[in-house]
Amino acid sequence: MPLGKNPDPAKCVECHADKSKGKYVHTAISIGCTTCHGVTSGTDTTVIKLVSPANELCFTCHDKSTDAVLHGPYAQGNCIFCHSPHASDFPNQILASAQDLCMGCHVRARLKVNRLKRTATVPWGVKMKLNQLRGWQYINLNKTLTANHPVEGHPVSGPNAALGKDAPPITCLSCHQPHHSKWRNLLPSTLPNRPGVETDQTALCVTCHKYPYF
Ligand code: HEC
Numbered sequence: 051m052p053l054g055k056n057p058d059p060a061k062c063v064e065c066h067a068d069k070s071k072g073k074y075v076h077t078a079i080s081i082g083c084t085t086c087h088g089v090t091s092g093t094d095t096t097v098i099k100l101v102s103p104a105n106e107l108c109f110t111c112h113d114k115s116t117d118a119v120l121h122g123p124y125a126q127g128n129c130i131f132c133h134s135p136h137a138s139d140f141p142n143q144i145l146a147s148a149q150d151l152c153m154g155c156h157v158r159a160r161l162k163v164n165r166l167k168r169t170a171t172v173p174w175g176v177k178m179k180l181n182q183l184r185g186w187q188y189i190n191l192n193k194t195l196t197a198n199h200p201v202e203g204h205p206v207s208g209p210n211a212a213l214g215k216d217a218p219p220i221t222c223l224s225c226h227q228p229h230h231s232k233w234r235n236l237l238p239s240t241l242p243n244r245p246g247v248e249t250d251q252t253a254l255c256v257t258c259h260k261y262p263y264f
């Protein structure tokens with residue numbers, strides 16, 4: 051249907067209200083739908099296309115980190131593997147809880163791989179090509195998907211008994227950054243310097259454990 055030459059962005063939400071509503075809404079939505087969606091309207095048809103390719107769009111407003119280590123999907127600009135461009139039920143418009151996001155790609159039982167079609171689908175429905183996952187690894191957790199990483203028996207969720215009952219629970223983000231880091235394995239950039247992209251992993255362990263640790 052025709053929408054006229056420069057359609058008022060407010061018009062979009064007459065039909066697409068759900069895109070501008072949600073628990074957590076992308077700040078860019080308030081600038082208007084047409085900042086990201088280019089509209090060409092003819093007499094009886096309207097074509098709507100992203101103003102730049104999906105994997106470049108987010109970088110038009112968000113600077114790409116210059117850190118030495120970039121997380122694959124972040125480096126490729128595939129932000130929408132993890133974020134809704136509009137709104138979601140999770141802070142920062144992520145498409146599942148942070149823990150479920152990480153496990154969706156890195157736990158064998160969660161990522162549905164179709165080797166014939168060379169695609170992989172995460173539990174929140176995003177389908178990607180296997181070559182967009184180049185270099186990724188599964189982590190081997192126990193049956194309840196709560197422990198065995200980075201060392202055998204180590205919890206990846208639940209209370210942080212190492213720091214006491216008031217400490218925030220353990221998640222993948224207790225030890226990793228989601229986008230980029232100075233250090234290999236996306237370990238926290240706050241850890242002390244070592245030459246190159248290595249940090250002393252012990253420095254990570256002692257943020258929770260007393261030395262000598264156990
Ligand atoms: C009169 C109602 C109406 C208005 C106004 C409207 N849309 Fe739509 N839009 C639709 C319908 C219907 C579809 C098709 C939905 C489907 O296929 O499931 C659609 C589809 C789309 C799609 C998906 C296109 C695709 O290739 O999958 C985008 C993006 C979109 N609209 C953006 C916008 C934007 C931006 C505006 C404002 C400039 C807008 N719409 C205004 C009704 C509307």
Ligand code: HEC
Nearest residue numbers: 075076077078085107108110111129130133134135142143
């Ligand atoms: C037109 C500019 C623009 C584009 C394009 C854009 N953003 Fe944003 N985004 C903003 C602004 C402005 C903010 C709020 C200030 C900030 O955090 O930088 C923001 C904030 C965010 C936030 C933090 C939560 C929030 O909404 O405040 C996330 C997450 C985010 N953007 C993700 C994305 C993703 C993913 C894309 C690509 C689909 C994208 N952005 C594209 C302008 C943009």
Ligand code: HEC
Nearest residue numbers: 062063066069070078079082083085086087104107130135
């Ligand atoms: C920050 C950029 C950005 C803004 C602002 C934005 N969109 Fe989108 N939108 C996208 C991207 C990127 C996709 C493609 C998502 C995908 O391929 O999964 C998309 C997809 C869509 C789709 C089709 C797929 C779907 O989720 O149904 C519709 C409809 C749509 N947008 C409507 C809107 C409307 C209406 C607004 C304003 C309220 C809006 N968008 C604002 C980036 C944006």
Ligand code: HEC
Nearest residue numbers: 108109112123124127128129131132133142144148151228
């Ligand atoms: C692997 C999943 C994943 C990908 C891919 C991803 N993000 Fe995020 N992003 C997250 C998570 C998780 C958080 C929340 C971090 C937290 O709560 O500490 C976040 C937070 C954010 C924030 C708000 C906090 C901050 O760091 O400023 C912005 C903005 C953002 N992402 C933008 C982007 C952009 C732009 C891209 C693509 C270039 C992208 N993200 C790709 C998972 C991802």
Ligand code: HEC
Nearest residue numbers: 121122131151152155183184185186222226228234235236
């Ligand atoms: C969309 C799929 C996807 C999601 C979701 C995802 N990852 Fe990844 N991850 C990858 C890919 C692909 C690689 C391999 C490329 C690379 O080295 O970054 C990777 C690599 C890694 C690495 C190794 C990086 C290195 O230096 O070798 C770590 C650590 C990691 N991810 C942690 C996380 C965490 C934490 C989350 C949740 C915030 C997460 N991943 C979510 C796809 C994903």
Ligand code: HEC
Nearest residue numbers: 152153156187189199200205206220221222224225235251
């Ligand atoms: C207690 C800290 C800690 C937690 C929690 C943690 N990791 Fe790690 N992770 C590490 C360390 C340390 C390494 C580097 C291991 C090495 O080099 O041997 C690592 C490495 C990785 C790698 C690279 C591949 C590998 O096995 O070496 C991936 C992928 C990864 N983590 C994903 C995750 C995900 C997903 C979660 C949440 C389910 C998570 N991590 C929780 C500390 C942690």
Ligand code: HEC
Nearest residue numbers: 200201202203204205209210211212224251254255257258
């Ligand atoms: C975010 C906090 C945190 C960090 C960082 C952390 N741990 Fe732990 N670790 C825990 C918690 C919580 C437990 C389980 C309760 C306990 O034993 O104190 C645990 C337990 C352990 C155990 C006992 C596992 C078992 O079988 O019971 C070992 C071994 C261990 N950690 C080693 C490490 C090493 C090595 C590192 C650094 C690579 C590290 N931890 C980093 C929180 C952490």
